[in-house]
Amino acid sequence: MKQWLKRHAAFLSAALSVTVVILILSSFTGMWPWATANPYRSYSLQANAWLQGRLDLGQDYPWLELAIRDGKYYVSFPPFPSMLLLPFAALFGDATPDALIAFLSAIAAVWYACALCRELGERGRDTLMWVLFLLLANGWLWLVMNGWVWFIAQNLCFTLLLMAIFHAMRGQGAVSLTAWACAVGCRPMTVLFFPLLAWHLLQRLRREQPEEKPLRLILRKWYWAAGPVLLAGVYMWLNWARFGSVLEFGHNYLPEFVREENGQFSLAYFADNFLLLFRWPEWHDSTTAMTWPDINGVVWYIVNPILPVGIGCWLCGIRTARGQRFPWIWGLAACLAYVFILCCHRTLGGWHFGNRYLLDLVPFVFVGILQWKPKRDWLPYAVIPLMALGTAVNLIGTVAAYNHWL
Secondary structure (H helix, E strand, C coil): CHHHHHHCHHHHHHHHHHHHHHHHHHHHHCCCCCCCCCCCCHHHHHHHHHHCCCCCCCCCCCCCCEEEECCEEEECCCCHHHHHHHHHHHHHCCCCCHHHHHHHHHHHHHHHHHHHHHHCCCCHHHHHHHHHHHHHCCCHHHHHCCCCHHHHHHHHHHHHHHHHHHHHHCCCHHHHHHHHHHHHCCCHHHHHHHHHHHHHHHHHHHHHCCCCCHHHHHHHCHHHHHHHHHHHHHHHHHHHHHHCCCCCCCHHHCHHHHHCCCCCECHHHHHHHHHHCCCCCECCCCCCCCECCCECCCCHHHHCCHHHHHHHHHHHHHHHCCCCCHHHHHHHHHHHHHHHHHHCECCCCCECCCCHHHHHHHHHHHHHHHHCCCHHHHHHHHHHHHHHHHHHHHHHHHHHHHCCCC
């Protein structure tokens, strides 16, 4: 028992810290992990509709973002969260414990963040510092406070990506790739990061069997593809059965995009959205509070300070990797591609505090920071002021936005 506690001290401390912070935020917002009321329970409604043998919801819910096709109303988001909720829907109807599931996902994220630190050589207090920097200073808390349709999908995606990366580094391809496929079923653009997972898996295989050719190693692990292929088949069938296209999750059938001349994605949105990534809160004069925006985000490097740290580490990694540059170059390229696609979307996340869409990048950025070895001497000390900044901004911003003080 003593050895177990010593081995998992960082996780226990981080999990307790995150739990305390969530409960304190709950005391200000009323969003407790055990709350059952959820006005934005789209995934629960969809799971119940499936159990009743119906792909549409059977009626309109005007306050939800629903796709409308042939007079029927459908959930317009990728379906994995509803798949996860199916057993809970069978037990509780459409009153599934979404907030509790969101909280449990948060604790799982703590576990996998600590596990990644151990896998990459961090120990003790450094692990605790990096995990708290990841989870408290970068807008993640906004996502885990409730089971609302927009946020629980990102919450699950974040945890699943940490899980996928960890198991890829351990050479556990079936688990890693299935977790990644589940994450894609929450946030489709995470498909961009598949080559990074594949690279980590291949490197592990080559270390274990250096005499084998890479192609033969891959072919021997064909069964790793079973989970992703099955999930992809389910996603595509649902898309085709509801919207007539295997690639259509439903957002293009939202009334706001049907009415919009340029649709859901367009280069016409790029310039305005790119500038929004750098939008600072307004400061009218030195005697009044700053006005922090709660629509489409705020300056990215203040609310997600792990991103500039990660960019610096990745650039150093590209310079010093010597023959192992692929994960650094692809990771940076995937992030840039993600940001480009994001800026071509009609919105940057709608109502929220921070810059929540960019959180999809954070698990991979986190691993990039941990992999940059020269950091051991001085980087943790340099990060602490950024950790204080990000934590303060996100804690206060989360409370203010959920209470509609902004």
